[in-house]
Amino acid sequence: MSQVQQKLELRAVPSTDGQITLVAPEVGYFAAAHPRGALLAPGMGAGVLHQLGKSFELVVPKGVSGAVVSDPPSSAMAPVGFGAPLYSLDPSGVAGIADTAASGAGGEAGDGQFVFAGQSGRVWHSPAPGEPVFAAAGDVVEEGQALCLIEVMKTFSTMVYKAQDGLPKRGKIVRWFIEDGGDAESGKPLLEIEPC
Amino acid sequence: MFRKLCIANRGEVAVRIARAARQAGAQTMCVVSSADDGAPWTKEFDETVCIGGPAPGSSYLRAEAVVQAARQTGCSAVHPGWGFLAENARFAALCEQHGLTFVGPRPSLMERMGLKWPAKVAMREAGLDLTPGSEGLLETTDEAVEVAKATGYPVILKADAGGGGRGMRICHSDDEVRKEFPSAKAEAISAFGNGAMFLEKYVTGGRHIEFQIVGDGYGSAVHLFERECSIQRNHQKLIEESPSPALDDEARKALGERAAHAAATLGYSGAGTIEFLMHPEGEGETAGKLCFMEMNTRLQVEHPVTEMVTGIDIVREQLRVAAAGPLGFTQDGVSLEGHAIECRINAEDPSDNFKPSPGTTTAFDIPLDQGPGRVRVDTHMTEGSEVSPYYDSLVAKVIVHAANRAEAILTMQNTLKASRIDGIKTTIPLHLAVLASPEFQSGQYDTRTIPGWTQAGPA
Incomplete structure (x- = not known):
């Protein structure tokens, strides 16, 4: 398959039941859909749309996050039209994981920015069992500061905060999406952060 | 006959084409804009695919989106109707490139007929009368004046790639040709990226x-x-x-x-x-x-x-x-x-x-x-x-x-x-x-x- 050439933002349509529907911004074949239960956050890749040999990475629009509550298409390359619903999101699905967040941190829900996991692995919030965490919700982090350990096949690496991809130089952690000992998936949001 | 025909148009002509397709035993898929999606007349087709927003530039004029819609629904041919992409040689070529039969002439012929002067030459060679005027394209203002004089006033200056009146000027004297030719040419370049000009006798009425x-x-x-x-x-x-x-x-x-x-x-x-x-x-x-x-x-x-x-x-x-x-x-x-x-x-x-x-x-x-x-x-x-x-x-x-x-x-x-x-x-x-x-x-x-x-x- 041709390589991804361009990013294309999904369009968000609110529905009456409080859910958000993400719809196709173009006609084409929809592939690499996230499964039910996946968490989507602004800026995240959410599948690929193929149109006449061009491939567009579908991106979750700003201000939209939630848990996928719809099933992916049964076909690996599903033909979709402009405006066809691709995902139903439950915005509270995100708060369910770290429900301190949405109202508590003072930021409007979904207004924050996200730090994504660079690789898949187990997330440890502190350097060793019983020791204080690197950074908790409410803490301010800066460029180069450790956020967590990621354990991949018994190998630990420290994940540090990098002020890149539009993230602020200094930011306050709004919430963690992956609890201590939880599993992170590459490209999925690890934590929400807001400038301070 | 085609198993399934893509109709790249809307409204009255789309319904007209669907009728002929049904009689020919072909299924129909019509591309629609989000403004037309679900309109009563869209029930005339076996299926529809929404390809973009209401403005024609976001939907009916988008060659790639139409061809993608035709491909993903298994169409083997595309009928463009009139207007929109019907005289767009690039669209016809894009259809062919993606294995779809374009219902119309070859892209090269469409392109030739889309340019005014080549179309005139082709038709004169085929034996039709032309309105008197320049033999071929005019390079300079002096040449334009010369030809206009020989043709007899009034004359109309036309852009080879013209349309919508741009690059077009009616002139009644040498002075007017001298004045209008450069600006008409400039207008043609800016509008069509093609400054080729010719002139012919301006006929009123008829x-x-x-x-x-x-x-x-x-x-x-x-x-x-x-x-x-x-x-x-x-x-x-x-x-x-x-x-x-x-x-x-x-x-x-x-x-x-x-x-x-x-x-x-x-x-x-x-x-x-x-x-x-x-x-x-x-x-x-x-x-x-x-x-x-x-x-x-x-x-x-x-x-x-x-x-x-x-x-x-x-x-x-x-x-x-x-x-x-x-x-x-x-x-x-x-x-x-x-x-x-x-x-x-x-x-x-x-x-x-x-x-x-x-x-x-x-x-x-x-x-x-x-x-x-x-x-x-x-x-x-x-x-x-x-x-x-x-x-x-x-x-x-x-x-x-x-x-x-x-x-x-x-x-x-x-x-x-x-x-x-x-x-x-x-x-x-x-x-x-x-x-x-x-x-x-x-x-x-x-x-x-x-x-x-x-x-x-x-x-």
Whole structure:
């Protein structure tokens, strides 16, 4: 398959039941859909749309996050039209994981920015069992500061905060999406952060 | 025949094409914009695919989106209708590149006919008369002045890639040519990226007469006689009829044969129209002559008048030829029976300077039984249909067919008087005024004025 050439933002349509529907911004074949239960956050890749040999990475629009509550298409390359619903999101699905967040941190829900996991692995919030965490919700982090350990096949690496991809130089952690000992998936949001 | 046909258009023409496709045994998929998605007329297709937003530039004009929609639904051919992508050679080439048959002529031929000068050369080589003017493209202002002088004033400067009046100038003297040529050329460069210019004698008035041709793509072509389209407003045709009151049988036969020969020479495939201007009295040696204007490489809005007098379904023939089949008839099998007239009913207010009148119809009834002739109505509208502000204002075409011209006029008058369209304004009052005028009834009219109608309303 041709390589991804361009990013294309999904369009968000609110529905009456409080859910958000993400719809196709173009006609084409929809592939690499996230499964039910996946968490989507602004800026995240959410599948690929193929149109006449061009491939567009579908991106979750700003201000939209939630848990996928719809099933992916049964076909690996599903033909979709402009405006066809691709995902139903439950915005509270995100708060369910770290429900301190949405109202508590003072930021409007979904207004924050996200730090994504660079690789898949187990997330440890502190350097060793019983020791204080690197950074908790409410803490301010800066460029180069450790956020967590990621354990991949018994190998630990420290994940540090990098002020890149539009993230602020200094930011306050709004919430963690992956609890201590939880599993992170590459490209999925690890934590929400807001400038301070 | 194709298993499934993609219709790259909307409204009345999309419904018309679907009818021919059904009769040919092909399924239909119509691309739609989000504004048209779910409209009642979209039920006429086996399926639809939404390809973008309401504005044509976000949907119906997007070649890639149309081709993708056709590919992902398993279509094997694309019919472009008229307008939108119908004369876009790049779109035709894109279809072919992706394994779809484009219902129309080859992309290279479309491109050639889309440029004015190559089209003129091709038609002169094929034996048609041209309006006097420059031999080829004009390089310099001096050359333009020289040619204009030799042609005789007034002349019109035209851009080779022109359209919509840009790069076009009417000049009455050497000084005007000297002044206008550089600016017209600059305008053509900025509008079309192509500054090629030529000039021809500027003819006022005259009659717009066009011949319908159909070619099989293997060097044979036939003509289906002519349509008279001189009742126009701002170059938009309002009423068309066949045969033309201005041609006798001998002229009709001779010109038809030359048009068919020209199409055959080009290796034309599918339906096309060769437009002529019948020069008015006072044009010296070209007075009364039909000079080639341009070729339209697509189905025309007014094709039903030809279908009525010849009994040939032109869209059906387009599909047959596109599917590499032979034409369903030969020239000897084509005859012209009776007289047909078409009135284009637009959602415009003729009493308010033809202001567009979008809205929802609260009544929509055009009767078929008013006689004395037969009535055909091509439309996608019914009561409660919406006329969208995004697209053109054609809501219906009323076509009548009768034994002679007088009966055809009477049938149209009876039908339009008995029609009821509420909720939107339509051009029916204009049509009734034209039909009742002595000029139209006697057949003595040209492109300069709308007989029976003044700026203020009915004459």
